[in-house]
Amino acid sequence: MLKIIILFFVVFAVSRAYLRFKDKSLDARALILWMALWAAVLVLVFHPQLSDNFASFLGVQRGADIAFLAAIVILFYLVFRLYTKVDSVDQNLTRLNKNISKWVHNNKTNGDRK
Amino acid sequence: MINSGKKLYIVIPAFNEQKAIGSTIQSLHNEGYSNILVINDGSVDETAWAAQEAGAEVISHIINRGQGAALQTGIEYARETYEPDVIVTFDADGQHRPEDIPSLIRPVTEEGFDIALGSRFLTQDSNVPFLRKIILKAGIIFTRFVSNIKLTDTHNGLRALGKKAMDSIDIAHRGMEHASDIIDEISRKKLKYMEVPVKVIYSEYSRQKGQKTSGFIKMGIKILIKKIT
Numbered sequence: 001m002l003k004i005i006i007l008f009f010v011v012f013a014v015s016r017a018y019l020r021f022k023d024k025s026l027d028a029r030a031l032i033l034w035m036a037l038w039a040a041v042l043v044l045v046f047h048p049q050l051s052d053n054f055a056s057f058l059g060v061q062r063g064a065d066i067a068f069l070a071a072i073v074i075l076f077y078l079v080f081r082l083y084t085k086v087d088s089v090d091q092n093l094t095r096l097n098k099n100i101s102k103w104v105h106n107n108k109t110n111g112d113r114k
Numbered sequence: 115m116i117n118s119g120k121k122l123y124i125v126i127p128a129f130n131e132q133k134a135i136g137s138t139i140q141s142l143h144n145e146g147y148s149n150i151l152v153i154n155d156g157s158v159d160e161t162a163w164a165a166q167e168a169g170a171e172v173i174s175h176i177i178n179r180g181q182g183a184a185l186q187t188g189i190e191y192a193r194e195t196y197e198p199d200v201i202v203t204f205d206a207d208g209q210h211r212p213e214d215i216p217s218l219i220r221p222v223t224e225e226g227f228d229i230a231l232g233s234r235f236l237t238q239d240s241n242v243p244f245l246r247k248i249i250l251k252a253g254i255i256f257t258r259f260v261s262n263i264k265l266t267d268t269h270n271g272l273r274a275l276g277k278k279a280m281d282s283i284d285i286a287h288r289g290m291e292h293a294s295d296i297i298d299e300i301s302r303k304k305l306k307y308m309e310v311p312v313k314v315i316y317s318e319y320s321r322q323k324g325q326k327t328s329g330f331i332k333m334g335i336k337i338l339i340k341k342i343t
Contacts, residue, residue, distance in 0.1 A: 102190075104174075
C-alpha cells in the first residue's frame with residue numbers, strides 16, 4: 001500500500017516538475033536533476049535491497065541510513081539554494097527602492113527648481 | 115563648507131524618528147552645518163515632515179529597508195548630486211553630538227585618512243549601559259575574528275567618509291549589520307582608517323529606539339551566513 005502511495009506521489013511530483021519546465025520556470029538541467037532524484041526514490045522503494053548494497057559499498061550498515069543521510073544533505077542544499085535566492089531578491093528590492101526614491105526626489109526637486 | 119574649505123554633507127538615516135529628528139537637525143544647524151540630508155526609511159509617522167520643517171533635504175524610501183539601505187541611498191545621492199569632500203553619517207535619535215564632528219573629520223580633511231570612525235570607548239564620557247557595553251565588546255571580538263580588523267567600537271554610527279571611502283564602500287546588508295559591512299569594506303579595499311573618540315548619549319528615548327539585545331545575536335548569525343554564501 002505504501003509503495004502505491006509513494007508511486008502516486010512521485011508521479012504527481014514529476015508531473016509538477018514537467019509543467020514547470022513547460023512554462024519555462026524550470027530549466028532542462030533542473031528537470032533532469034528532479035527526474036533522476038524521483039527515479040532514485042522509485043528504485044529504492046521497489047528494490048530496497050539495492051539500497052543495502054549501496055550502503056555497504058559506502059561503508060554504512062543499513063540502506064535506510066544512507067537514504068536518511070542523503071535526505072538531510074539534499075534538504076540542506078535546498079535550504080541553502082532558497083536562502084541565496086531570497087537574499088538576491090531582497091537585494092534587488094533594496095536597489096529598486098533606492099532608485100525609485102532617488103528618481104522621485106530628483107523629479108520633485110527639478111520640478112521645484114522650474 | 116567647513117573651515118578648511120572642504121564641502122561637507124551630513125547623512126542621517128531615520129525611521130519613525132518624528133520626536134527626535136527636528137532637534138537633531140536643529141543641533142547641527144546651531145553648530146553651523148547646513149548640508150543635511152535625511153533618508154526617511156519608510157517611516158509611518160511624520161519623520162519626513164519634521165525633518166523638512168527643520169530645514170533638511172529629505173529623500174523618502176517608499177518602504178522600510180533598514181539603516182544600511184538608508185545609508186547607502188544617502189551616501190550615493192550626496193556623492194552623485196553634490197560631490198562633497200566629506201560625508202558624515204549621523205544618528206537621528208540624538209545619540210551623537212555635533213561638537214564631535216570637527217575632530218571626526220580632521221583625519222579625513224587634513225591627515226590623509228580615507229575614513230574616520232567614531233569610538234565611544236576611547237573616551238570616558240559615554241554613559242554606556244552595562245549590558246550594552248558587554249554586547250558591544252563581544253561585537254568587537256566578533257568583528258576582529260570575521261573582518262580581521264582591530265577596532266575599539268564597531269557599531270558606532272558616527273563616521274566621516276572621504277572621497278575614496280564614499281566611492282568604494284558598498285553596503286551589502288540593509289539592516290543594522292551594515293556596520294560590519296563598512297568595516298569589512300575597509301579591510302577588503304585597504305582603506306586608511308582612524309578611530310576618533312566621540313561621546314554617545316544614552317537617553318531614555320535612544321534606549322527605547324536602539325537595537326535590542328536579541329537583535330545583536332541575529333545580526334551575528336546573518337553576518338556569518340552572508341560570509342559563507
